[in-house]
Amino acid sequence: MKIFFIILINSFQISEQISCIYQCSFVRINHSTPFSKHLRPFECYLDSNAKQCFGQLIIHYDNDNHHHLKYITYALGKRNHVIETQIEEILEKNNLKFVIYFVFLMESFHTNQLLIGIHIVCQTSNECAELYIEDLFHFYVNKSNPMNQLKELLYNLHETPELVCYNSEIKDFQECSISPRSTCIFNHTNILHQRCSPDLHTRVEFGYIITSKNENSVEKTSELIVCDATACNDESKVEQVKAIIHNYTLSAMNVKFRSNGGIFKYDYINIISLFLFIISMKIIDK
Numbered sequence: 001m002k003i004f005f006i007i008l009i010n011s012f013q014i015s016e017q018i019s020c021i022y023q024c025s026f027v028r029i030n031h032s033t034p035f036s037k038h039l040r041p042f043e044c045y046l047d048s049n050a051k052q053c054f055g056q057l058i059i060h061y062d063n064d065n066h067h068h069l070k071y072i073t074y075a076l077g078k079r080n081h082v083i084e085t086q087i088e089e090i091l092e093k094n095n096l097k098f099v100i101y102f103v104f105l106m107e108s109f110h111t112n113q114l115l116i117g118i119h120i121v122c123q124t125s126n127e128c129a130e131l132y133i134e135d136l137f138h139f140y141v142n143k144s145n146p147m148n149q150l151k152e153l154l155y156n157l158h159e160t161p162e163l164v165c166y167n168s169e170i171k172d173f174q175e176c177s178i179s180p181r182s183t184c185i186f187n188h189t190n191i192l193h194q195r196c197s198p199d200l201h202t203r204v205e206f207g208y209i210i211t212s213k214n215e216n217s218v219e220k221t222s223e224l225i226v227c228d229a230t231a232c233n234d235e236s237k238v239e240q241v242k243a244i245i246h247n248y249t250l251s252a253m254n255v256k257f258r259s260n261g262g263i264f265k266y267d268y269i270n271i272i273s274l275f276l277f278i279i280s281m282k283i284i285d286k
Contacts, residue, residue, distance in 0.1 A: 022077030055129030098122035
C-alpha cells in the first residue's frame, strides 16, 4: 500500500539567480525528532548560481503508529526524473514562481502503509525548497494517522460476501456480478466513472497541483478509489474520503479545492510518471 502526494505554483517573472542545496540524498527523520539543517548529509553542496531549487518529501504512515506518522524522508536537489522535466516546463511556460505537487497514495488496504509524496520546484528565495520542506515537516509531524479513517470507509473489514456499488450511468446502486470477487470504483481523473469493477487491487490515488492560494487555482491530476466495502464509491463516502485527503494535502498549503475547467492539461503519462517518481523515492529510501 502506497500513498503518495501534490504541487504548488505562483506567478512571477524569472530573472535572478538564487542559492540552492543539491546532491543531498534522502534524510530520514522520526516523528519525535526536531527538524534541523544539521541533519543534512555531509555530501550536500550549495549552488550559489542556481535557477531553481528542487526538493522531495515523503510522509510515511503505517498501522503500527495509530496516532502519528512513522517517519519522514526528504532530499534536496534535482533527481533527473522525467516528472521534474515536466514540472520545469510548466513552471517556465507559465512564468511561475514555485510548484508543489502532492500525491496521496494508498496502494493496498492489506499492506498497511500509506504514503504522501511531495515534489517541490521553486525560485522564490535562497534555499527555498528546504524552507518549504521544513514548513511541511512541522505540518505533518502534528497530524494523526488517517489510515483507520480511510479503511472504515473503504475496506470490507467484516468480509461480507455481497457487494453493492453505486453506478453513475444508471444513477443507482447495483449488486456486483462481474466475477466471484469484485470491487467498487470511483475514478474522476478525467471522465467520472462509478461502478462495479473486476479490479481487485484496492487503492486510493489522488494528486493535486496548487497554482496559488486561491481555490480556483488547484488542479487535480488524479482521483481514483478502488474499494471493497458496500457502497464505498457513492457520493457521500467519496466526499468523506476527499475531505480526509484534502486535510492531508491541500491544507498543508492552506488552500481549498473547487472543481473548475482547469488551467493546465495533463495526460495519463504525466500521472504514471509521477507515481513512478514517488516509487523510486521509496526504493532509494530503503
